[in-house]
Amino acid sequence: MSKLFVSLAAASGLLAVVFGAFGAHALKGKLDAYALGVFETAVQYQFYxxxxxLA
Structure with a gap:
């Protein structure tokens, strides 16, 4: 596996964790339930x- 892909996967995973924490803490009171659900779906896709x- 290329070192480039491992580095990109690590950076992408880091961003997913950061976005997930941002959504859970900073956006919880600012977005309605639908928009927060869309954001959470986007974070899950980032993880996937x-x-x-890595595959």
Whole structure:
């Protein structure tokens, strides 16, 4: 596996964790339930794509 893909997967996973924490703490009172659900779905997709880079 290329070192580039491992580095990209690590950076992508880090961003997913940061976005997840941001959504859970900073956006919880600012977005309605639908928008927060959309944001959480986007964070999950970010995690999945980070894992896909390792496959």
């Amino acid at each position: 794509h980070a894992l896909a880079l």
